[in-house]
Amino acid sequence: MKNVINVLFVVAVCQIFAVGCCCRKDGSCGRAAEAAACGTTSGADAAQGIQAASPAVNSENQMIFITDEAIAGTVAKLVEKHGEAARARIEKGVRQVAAYWNQKDGSVEEFESFCMEQFIADPAALTMLLDRFRVAMESISGHAVAMTRKLREPVDLATFQTLPVDLLFATLNPFDHLSEDFFTTKVAFVGLLNFPLLDTSEPLELSRREWAEARLAQTFARRIPGEVALGATRAYAAAEDYIARYNIHMGGVQNQDGSTPFPADLKLISHWGLRDHIKGMYSDPVGNLPNQQTILQIMNRIVNQEIPAAVVDAPGLTWNPWTNELKDAEGKAVDAAREPDTRYARILEVFRAEQQIDKYSPLYPTLIDRRFKLDREIREERVRRMLETVISSPTTKKVAALVRKRLGRDLQPFDIWYDGFKNRASLNEDLLTKKVSALYRGVNDFRADLPNVLGKLGFEPETAAFLQQHIEVDPARGAGHAMGAGMRTDSAHLRTRVPESGMDYKGYNIALHELGHCVEQVFSLNRVDDTLLDGVPNTAFTEAFAFVFQSRDLDVLGEANPDPEVMAMRSLDLLWSTVEIGSVGLLDMQMWRWLYDHPDATPAQLRDAVVSMAKELWNKYFEPMFGIKDSPILAIYSHMVAYGLYLPDYSVGFMIQAQIEAFLKGDDLATIKGRNLAREMERMCVQGRISPDVWMKGAVGSELSPDAMLKAAEDALAVVERGQAGALEAR
Numbered sequence: 050m051k052n053v054i055n056v057l058f059v060v061a062v063c064q065i066f067a068v069g070c071c072c073r074k075d076g077s078c079g080r081a082a083e084a085a086a087c088g089t090t091s092g093a094d095a096a097q098g099i100q101a102a103s104p105a106v107n108s109e110n111q112m113i114f115i116t117d118e119a120i121a122g123t124v125a126k127l128v129e130k131h132g133e134a135a136r137a138r139i140e141k142g143v144r145q146v147a148a149y150w151n152q153k154d155g156s157v158e159e160f161e162s163f164c165m166e167q168f169i170a171d172p173a174a175l176t177m178l179l180d181r182f183r184v185a186m187e188s189i190s191g192h193a194v195a196m197t198r199k200l201r202e203p204v205d206l207a208t209f210q211t212l213p214v215d216l217l218f219a220t221l222n223p224f225d226h227l228s229e230d231f232f233t234t235k236v237a238f239v240g241l242l243n244f245p246l247l248d249t250s251e252p253l254e255l256s257r258r259e260w261a262e263a264r265l266a267q268t269f270a271r272r273i274p275g276e277v278a279l280g281a282t283r284a285y286a287a288a289e290d291y292i293a294r295y296n297i298h299m300g301g302v303q304n305q306d307g308s309t310p311f312p313a314d315l316k317l318i319s320h321w322g323l324r325d326h327i328k329g330m331y332s333d334p335v336g337n338l339p340n341q342q343t344i345l346q347i348m349n350r351i352v353n354q355e356i357p358a359a360v361v362d363a364p365g366l367t368w369n370p371w372t373n374e375l376k377d378a379e380g381k382a383v384d385a386a387r388e389p390d391t392r393y394a395r396i397l398e399v400f401r402a403e404q405q406i407d408k409y410s411p412l413y414p415t416l417i418d419r420r421f422k423l424d425r426e427i428r429e430e431r432v433r434r435m436l437e438t439v440i441s442s443p444t445t446k447k448v449a450a451l452v453r454k455r456l457g458r459d460l461q462p463f464d465i466w467y468d469g470f471k472n473r474a475s476l477n478e479d480l481l482t483k484k485v486s487a488l489y490r491g492v493n494d495f496r497a498d499l500p501n502v503l504g505k506l507g508f509e510p511e512t513a514a515f516l517q518q519h520i521e522v523d524p525a526r527g528a529g530h531a532m533g534a535g536m537r538t539d540s541a542h543l544r545t546r547v548p549e550s551g552m553d554y555k556g557y558n559i560a561l562h563e564l565g566h567c568v569e570q571v572f573s574l575n576r577v578d579d580t581l582l583d584g585v586p587n588t589a590f591t592e593a594f595a596f597v598f599q600s601r602d603l604d605v606l607g608e609a610n611p612d613p614e615v616m617a618m619r620s621l622d623l624l625w626s627t628v629e630i631g632s633v634g635l636l637d638m639q640m641w642r643w644l645y646d647h648p649d650a651t652p653a654q655l656r657d658a659v660v661s662m663a664k665e666l667w668n669k670y671f672e673p674m675f676g677i678k679d680s681p682i683l684a685i686y687s688h689m690v691a692y693g694l695y696l697p698d699y700s701v702g703f704m705i706q707a708q709i710e711a712f713l714k715g716d717d718l719a720t721i722k723g724r725n726l727a728r729e730m731e732r733m734c735v736q737g738r739i740s741p742d743v744w745m746k747g748a749v750g751s752e753l754s755p756d757a758m759l760k761a762a763e764d765a766l767a768v769v770e771r772g773q774a775g776a777l778e779a780r
């Protein structure tokens with residue numbers, strides 16, 4: 050079962066990670082925060098967590114109403130009624146209900162009689178109860194998705210003429226109050242009374258039935274009052290609005306030598322636009338160096354909050370980020386007063402809003418708990434260890450040396466964004482577009498060709514036909530996205546863009562990415578054995594499949610480049626990207642620890658802390674490779690301002706992708722040609738939404754780990770070395 054409460058955000062799934070989807074690689078799209086917040090709801094270290102909800106421990110918790118004494122009394126009566134054998138379940142269930150029951154739900158007496166009436170001891174009756182929930186949840190989730198999709202169609206699909214009302218419908222969510230409605234109707238309490246909340250961030254050996262029960266209980270693991278949720282929405286929206294307007298008009302930006310090398314109308318948003326512009330300049334790494342350095346200097350000014358407030362989102366000024374001089378069009382000096390730490394004030398507002406949610410989250414009393422234990426189901430410590438392993442590995446040092454060699458100059462801090470491993474030059478895009486546009490004149494052509502496309506990927510005709518039946522293809526307004534169904538009678542929707550001249554290569558590449566999502570969605574909804582387990586553990590998993598499909602786009606077209614170096618470059622690119630995004634993820638994690646340790650911090654104190662933590666991280670991991678000290682560049686990501694601890698997801702996602710790719714490739718002689726993508730993917734997907742480690746173990750035989758990525762990069766380095774040796778011989 051998908052998280053029915055936050056079902057509105059299903060469309061965002063793809064937007065978060067997407068390289069090719071509707072927004073930038075790291076989810077500049079506005080929904081990232083909400084989508085991250087929705088993720089998967091999961092249980093807690095139940096005994097410990099629920100105890101933490103007792104009044105003595107947490108007097109600030111607003112939900113404390115049922116005392117330990119009342120709990121003990123209710124437990125005794127239930128044991129008397131159902132016998133000692135049921136005691137363990139009774140104790141757990143009653144405590145779970147008590148943790149969420151407040152005065153509005155009824156008196157202590159009503160609490161007790163509710164438990165007496167709704168607790169089920171008989172196994173057959175309990176199975177019937179689970180069945181009731183299963184049917185209800187699929188219906189709620191399925192109709193919510195279908196309705197949301199319908200309401201958004203004029204905004205999402207290119208076939209509609211736009212009306213001003215469209216945006217209003219797109220934000221209308223009849224399921225906004227679903228979470229609270231589950232509690233006011235007491236449906237949630239029945240679930241909590243009869244099914245256990247488990248800490249699924251630890252690897253658990255559970256039966257399918259136990260997983261289903263656990264996932265159901267987790268649906269009710271959050272009960273945030275409307276006004277508190279609204280407060281958080283407002284804080285995130287303000288932070289998002291702040292970063293969405295953070296444009297630098299580059300026309301008037303001067304290099305160190307006083308020249309203005311950037312196009313007059315170039316406007317770059319921080320950090321995405323600034324970063325991508327640096328990336329785009331690697332075509333001439335020596336000639337473009339001064340321009341790249343100037344953008345780095347802008348980033349430093351932003352992080353340090355030395356940037357003149359007047360520069361932000363203001364065209365027509367001349368600004369030298371090196372001297373910080375600011376002039377108007379007539380060359381007259383303009384007030385260059387620095388931005389007054391607004392960046393850090395916004396982060397603090399988000400933190401304080403999350404602190405309000407903390408009070409209503411007895412099982413997950415910090416955002417750190419909620420992100421790691423609940424959304425990702427991977428412990429913070431574990432994520433930190435995996436990231437550190439990648440960043441500090443000897444393989445990464447070798448890749449850094451290779452980057453330096455390919456650039457032909459010393460490394461600069463912004464070379465964390467080196468993108469020269471992407472083999473664009475080897476693609477003849479015009480030729481590919483010609484081929485693709487002849488094949489697909491409209492979305493219907495693409496849908497009709499799905500059995501063929503899937504066949505090329507290794508799917509049997511029967512499975513391909515089944516998938517085609519469950520995937521609708523619609524014309525997207527944007528670049529494309531995928532929207533899974535929430536019930537089996539509905540279809541997944543693949544949105545792709547087909548211009549009048551026919552689909553171009555870029556569009557086709559993205560369409561294959563979205564197809565990967567849709568195939569995963571259909572398998573994990575329609576072929577999973579229990580709809581309570583519909584889905585994959587978290588967004589990183591569906592993205593992994595999307596990338597697997599996307600990277601085989603040329604194979605499907607019959608245009609694959611057999612050069613082993615092309616594949617090798619891909620592995621190096623993945624590792625280098627993980628090092629970069631993993632480092633900013635580590636900083637994000639450190640910042641949130643610091644916030645909880647310094648709840649009364651001022652924006653200036655937070656600024657100093659973030660800058661010094663960024664430099665420390667830099668000096669620890671990058672100074673040895675780059676030979677440069679004290680760069681604060683890791684603090685530039687806008688996610689840190691507006692998406693509360695979202696960043697670590699990217700690198701974990703990349704590791705999952707590497708593990709799945711390595712498994713599909715196969716590494717022994719028997720599977721030298723690689724495993725069958727179609728069969729393996731279905732086998733992996735029908736595991737459903739169990740926890741990440743258990744899923745991964747079932748999928749590829751080992752738990753989540755950075756090893757596959759590091760090994761692939763090590764192999765790739767060998768391929769590159771052989772290539773260079775070969776080139777020397779040929780000379």
Ligand SMILES: [Zn+2]
Nearest residue numbers: 063067070595
């Ligand atoms: Zn995607």
